[in-house]
Structure formats: structure tokens, C-alpha cells
Amino acid sequence: LDGITIGGLADKIGMSKSGVFAHFGSRDDLQKATLRAYSAYFADVVLRTAIAEPRGLPRLVAIFNRWAELVSTEGKGCILISSASEFDDRPGAIRDELIYWVTAWQKELYTAIMQSIQCHHLPETIDIEQLVFELYGLILILHHDARLLRSANSLSRAKAGLKRLLASYAS
Amino acid sequence: LDGITIGGLADKIGMSKSGVFAHFGSRDDLQKATLRAYSAYFADVVLRTAIAEPRGLPRLVAIFNRWAELVSTEGKGCILISSASEFDDRPGAIRDELIYWVTAWQKELYTAIMQSIQCHHLPETIDIEQLVFELYGLILILHHDARLLRSANSLSRAKAGLKRLLASYAS
Numbered sequence: 001l002d003g004i005t006i007g008g009l010a011d012k013i014g015m016s017k018s019g020v021f022a023h024f025g026s027r028d029d030l031q032k033a034t035l036r037a038y039s040a041y042f043a044d045v046v047l048r049t050a051i052a053e054p055r056g057l058p059r060l061v062a063i064f065n066r067w068a069e070l071v072s073t074e075g076k077g078c079i080l081i082s083s084a085s086e087f088d089d090r091p092g093a094i095r096d097e098l099i100y101w102v103t104a105w106q107k108e109l110y111t112a113i114m115q116s117i118q119c120h121h122l123p124e125t126i127d128i129e130q131l132v133f134e135l136y137g138l139i140l141i142l143h144h145d146a147r148l149l150r151s152a153n154s155l156s157r158a159k160a161g162l163k164r165l166l167a168s169y170a171s
Numbered sequence: 172l173d174g175i176t177i178g179g180l181a182d183k184i185g186m187s188k189s190g191v192f193a194h195f196g197s198r199d200d201l202q203k204a205t206l207r208a209y210s211a212y213f214a215d216v217v218l219r220t221a222i223a224e225p226r227g228l229p230r231l232v233a234i235f236n237r238w239a240e241l242v243s244t245e246g247k248g249c250i251l252i253s254s255a256s257e258f259d260d261r262p263g264a265i266r267d268e269l270i271y272w273v274t275a276w277q278k279e280l281y282t283a284i285m286q287s288i289q290c291h292h293l294p295e296t297i298d299i300e301q302l303v304f305e306l307y308g309l310i311l312i313l314h315h316d317a318r319l320l321r322s323a324n325s326l327s328r329a330k331a332g333l334k335r336l337l338a339s340y341a342s
Contacts, residue, residue: 082256082259085257086256086257088315088319098319130332133329134308136312137309140308142308145304147259148256148270149270158304161304
């Protein structure tokens with residue numbers, strides 16, 4: 001996210017720096033707008049298409065698979081993930097905006113798990129936040145291994161991890 | 172890691188920029204030296220003390236717990252993790268150095284799991300690399316939630332995740 005500057009964007013889209021500044025205001029505003037735009041894109045790619053699947057486990061698995069494919073696609077990655085360690089120790093408006101979107105996404109996962117319980121696809125006794133935590137961990141290691149280590153099989157590892165995770169929670 | 176510059180370090184330790192440059196050479200060399208120094212510190216804190224535990228699961232769990240405590244300590248975090256999304260799309264000497272240390276660490280985890288199999292604490296049939304992947308994922312989400320979201324209970328969530336993970340692999 002730090003790579004996004006008024007000057008850099010002006011160069012890229014062939015506008016003057018003052019033109020970009022007039023549109024977005026400060027660099028903070030530009031970075032916040034980027035996070036908002038990315039989050040809208042993210043919800044569209046991951047959530048909107050998954051909602052076509054039946055409520056409960058089929059939808060939860062579809063969300064996970066689309067999310068996994070997004071973060072492991074070469075040259076894409078996920079701004080919500082890459083910005084996390086960039087801003088975790090930098091208090092301010094960007095960090096607050098990032099926390100807002102990450103928390104909103106964790107709530108969507110919470111909802112999908114809760115619906116799986118309501119559909120009797122997962123037992124009532126499970127700790128939903130713990131499952132969100134572990135699901136998210138699989139996506140983070142996928143993002144890490146696919147992008148840093150270029151591991152060829154990390155997408156299938158993430159999917160295998162989800163399968164084992166859900167089986168372990170179902171029993 | 173990108174925050175580490177010849178000028179910044181010179182300021183911090185009260186040396187001239189040319190003095191720091193004479194010692195470390197280029198900024199790339201300085202960042203590589205930082206990764207090497209951190210990895211030595213990391214091995215000391217996480218691995219050396221865990222090796223005092225008996226071979227097998229007790230040692231594997233000790234490694235995980237020390238690692239988990241390190242990455243979730245306020246103001247510390249882990250350079251190997253925070254640098255991963257910083258350099259995953261920037262080919263070059265720093266990325267290569269980072270990959271070297273991350274891979275070396277994954278090999279240590281592999282060894283600890285293999286020893287757990289040899290001690291009959293885990294079944295022979297498990298996919299060791301898959302378990303390394305999932306273990307690492309728990310640490311990444313801990314790093315994420317403890318540092319970005321300041322979740323109070325993420326350390327206990329990571330430890331609960333490990334317990335469930337090992338139980339699921341043991342059966």
C-alpha cells in the first residue's frame with residue numbers, strides 16, 4: 001500500500017500530480033480510497049459469486065475456495081493481507097481503515113459458519129471465532145508460500161487443510 | 172525491513188553515514204545482514220531452548236509455543252513474517268536471502284515432526300509438509316490478529332489450534 005503515492009498514480013494514469021491531488025486529496029486519502037476500492041472488488045469476486053451456492057457448508061467452502069484462488073494468483077495477491085504487516089505498528093487513519101475492512105471480512109466468515117450451524121452442517125458446540133481464526137490462517141500461509149516461496153502445490157495444500165479442518169470440527 | 176537504511180542506522184547508533192557504509196557496504200548488504208542477525212537471534216530464542224525438551228511431540232510443542240510467544244510479543248513481531256509480503260514480488264538479493272531463512276526454518280519444523288513420528292508420537296502416514304504448512308498458518312494468523320487487530324486472546328487461539336491440529340493428525 002505504501003507504494004501508492006500521488007506522484008506514482010499521476011505517472012501511471014498520465015495526469016498531473018495536482019490533478020490527482022485535487023481528486024483524492026492527501027496520500028492518506030488516496031491509500032484509504034485504494035483500500036475501499038479493493039474491498040469492494042474483493043467482496044464482488046469472493047462473496048457475491050459464492051452466495052449463489054446453497055447456504056451452509058457449500059457456501060462456506062465456495063467462499064474459501066474463491067478467496068484462496070484470489071490470494072494465490074500470480075501478480076495479484078491481496079492488499080488486505082500485504083498491508084497488515086505494513087501497518088500493524090503504524091497507528092493512524094490507514095491502519096484504522098484496514099482494521100475496519102479486515103474485521104468486516106471476518107464477520108462475513110463468522111456469518112457463513114453460523115449459517116452452516118443453522119443448516120446442521122456443523123455442530124452447535126463449535127467455537128466460531130476459533131474456526132474463523134484457523135480458516136484465515138490457511139489463507140495467510142497460502143498467500144505466503146504461493147507468493148514468497150512460489151510453491152506449486154500451496155493451493156491444493158490450503159484446500160486439503162480446509163477439508164481436514166472442517167472434518168475435525170464436524171466430529 | 173525496508174525501513175532499515177544506511178542513514179537511519181547511522182542516526183540511531185550515532186555514527187556517520189560513511190562509517191556505516193564502510194562497515195556494511197550497500198543498503199542491500201545491510202538488509203541481508205539484518206536478516207542473518209535476526210535469524211540467529213530467532214534460532215537462539217525459539218530452537219535452542221526448545222531442544223532441552225525431549226525429542227518428539229514435547230519438543231515440537233515447545234518450538235511452536237516459543238515461536239508463538241515471540242511473534243505475538245508487543246513491539247517485537249517477526250522480521251521473517253513482516254518481510255514476506257514486503258519482498259514477495261521484488262526479485263533480488265533480499266528476497267533470495269529471505270527465502271533461504273524461511274526455507275531453513277521450515278526444514279527445522281520438518282525435522283521436529285519427523286522425530287515425532289520416529290518416537291511414535293505421530294503416525295507414519297502423515298504428510299509432513301502439509302503439517303508444516305498448517306502449523307505455519309497458525310503462526311501467521313497469530314501474528315496478524317495479535318499485531319494488527321490487537322486481539323487479546325490470539326495466543327491462546329493459536330495454542331488451541333495446535334492442539335486440535337495435532338489431535339486431528341494423531342487419529
